Amino acid sequence: AQSVSQHNHHVILSEAASLELGCNYSYGGTVNLFWYVQYPGQHLQLLLKYFSGDPLVKGIKGFEAEFIKSKFSFNLRKPSVQWSDTAEYFCAVNGYSGGGADGLTFGKGTHLIIQP
């Protein structure tokens, strides 16, 4: 069974601060990794994804994430946050065995608040 652990449930930062949200997963095989974001009053949106290739992936709005296979981690980073980044961030994994039928496993989420 796959599982996802997000290290921080609540993070408060000031504008222009750097951000790193931790995510670790547990799965024995090939995985596809995702970060989704849920802005206040909006639905889940894809921020970025990793399927294969370059372990450093870039997403929308200046976000990036690095897949470190040896550490089973997929941490999300942004060098300088803005007030508009206030949202709930979810790390998710899909263990891909070829059947593709397991669905996404999500972490519990990190509630990020950016203070102006």
Add this chain to the structure above:
Amino acid sequence: DTGVTQSPTHLIKTRGQQVTLRCSPISGHKSVSWYQQVLGQGPQFIFQYYEKEERGRGNFPDRFSARQFPNYSSELNVNALLLGDSALYLCASSPGLAGAETQYFGPGTRLLVL
């Protein structure tokens, strides 16, 4: 370009009742997945349907069932509602089997069971 749509947006039911939630995927997408999101938690996988067949099921009781229609829209049914079924129910679609592709989420249906 229309995204994933869900109906209704909100629903109030009482314990023991049955509920049906509806989802229309993005045009051209053949896979629909359902998730339950309880307040303060990440979404939990319930079902995946692809080409009208169930292709995956999460750890939910048999009170939960779903189906997919020839136009790829889907319904989620929950029987004998419990207070603990109160949650945001999310539908997600992808072009093919969701294992290797990105899933796109709808706005959800918020269900309150009294």
